Amino acid sequence: MVDALVAPGYWVCPKFVCDEIVLTLAREAQTFWQANAFRQAQVGAGPQRRLRRDIRSDHVMWVEPASASPALQHYLVRIEELRCMLNQSLYLGLQRFEAHYAAYPPGSFYQRHLDQFQSARHRVVSCILYLNADWAPTDGGALRLYEREGGGAVDVLPQAGTLVVLRSDQIEHEVLRAQRLRWSLCGWLRLDDDPF
Ligand code: OGA
Ligand code: MN
Numbered sequence: 001m002v003d004a005l006v007a008p009g010y011w012v013c014p015k016f017v018c019d020e021i022v023l024t025l026a027r028e029a030q031t032f033w034q035a036n037a038f039r040q041a042q043v044g045a046g047p048q049r050r051l052r053r054d055i056r057s058d059h060v061m062w063v064e065p066a067s068a069s070p071a072l073q074h075y076l077v078r079i080e081e082l083r084c085m086l087n088q089s090l091y092l093g094l095q096r097f098e099a100h101y102a103a104y105p106p107g108s109f110y111q112r113h114l115d116q117f118q119s120a121r122h123r124v125v126s127c128i129l130y131l132n133a134d135w136a137p138t139d140g141g142a143l144r145l146y147e148r149e150g151g152g153a154v155d156v157l158p159q160a161g162t163l164v165v166l167r168s169d170q171i172e173h174e175v176l177r178a179q180r181l182r183w184s185l186c187g188w189l190r191l192d193d194d195p196f
Contacts, residue, residue, distance in 0.1 A: 001082065001165060002089045005125070009148050009167045012156055016163035017075060017129060024071035026131040026160070029061075029101045029183050037061050038103055041110075045117040057108040058175070060100040063185075075185070079127055082165070083189050092124055092189075099127075099187030104141060108182075110175040112146065115168035115188065123168040123188040130158035131183035141178030145171055158182055 004011035017025075032038065038059035043052045065076060076097065083094050104110075115126045128143070135141070135157050142155040148170055155176075156164055166173065168188060175182075 002085060005086070005090065005165065005167060007148075009170045010145050011163075011165040012154075013163045013165070014159065015161045017078070017161050019161065021071050021074055022129075022131055022160045023133070024069070025075065025129075025185060026133070026183055028069055028071065029103070029131060029185070032061050032101065033059075033103055038101070041102070043113075045120045048119065054111075055113075056110040056175075058102045058104045058110060060102050060186075062098070062100045065097075075129065079187065079189070082127070086125060086189065093191060094124055094189040095192045097127075097187050097189055099185060102184045102186050104175060104178040104182040104184075106179055106181060107177060108175075109177040112144075112172050112174040114170075114172055115166075121169065122190040122192065124191060125189040126164075126166050126168045126171075127187045127189065128164045128166075129185040129187075130162045130164075131160055131185060132158050133160045135159045135180075135182075139178065139180045139182075140176055141180070141182040142176045144174050144176060146173060158184060 001011045038061045041058045041060045042049050043055050086092050116123050145154045
């Protein structure tokens with residue numbers, strides 16, 4: 001992972017989380033969805049924050065580490081390991097992890113973007129875990145990662161258990177239109193102090 005984050009700037013790991021944990025996380029997300037706990041996602045940070053359904057049409061629900069279920073705690077511990085590893089090897093000084101569940105109803109997408117806001121550079125490394133059993137290429141909703149150099153792109157299917165880690169300030173990406181309700185748990189390893 002560390003080498004991949006240096007170049008090409010992203011890492012794709014199928015089966016990062018075992019089936020049982022992913023299934024539990026997917027069920028939890030579905031329960032929150034049915035309880036109307038998701039909100040239409042917005043773009044931008046601070047005063048620039050706004051609804052732009054032409055840019056992204058997913059719905060999100062932030063997770064609270066303090067009230068995390070055992071399955072979510074298990075995942076957060078795994079991410080904590082990655083955080084320590086990145087700080088030791090790349091001296092990133094990452095301080096904490098923030099995350100939300102994201103639901104993309106059929107027809108939703110998220111246009112090409114960087115995760116680091118220009119006005120607030122706290123997000124350094126993005127970690128996206130997919131929760132969708134038996135995702136087929138015809139279901140759409142691939143994550144398209146744009147190469148830093150050369151103009152190429154790589155598509156990743158949002159298959160249950162797959163983790164994508166990427167440099168929030170360097171790797172542009174987009175979510176292609178999903179044909180089927182698509183679940184992910186998106187999070188960011190971040191700096192809390194003013195980065196620069
Ligand atoms: C994001 C994002 C990708 C995904 O929330 O910033 O790019 O596959 N999500 O859910
Ligand atoms: Mn993103």
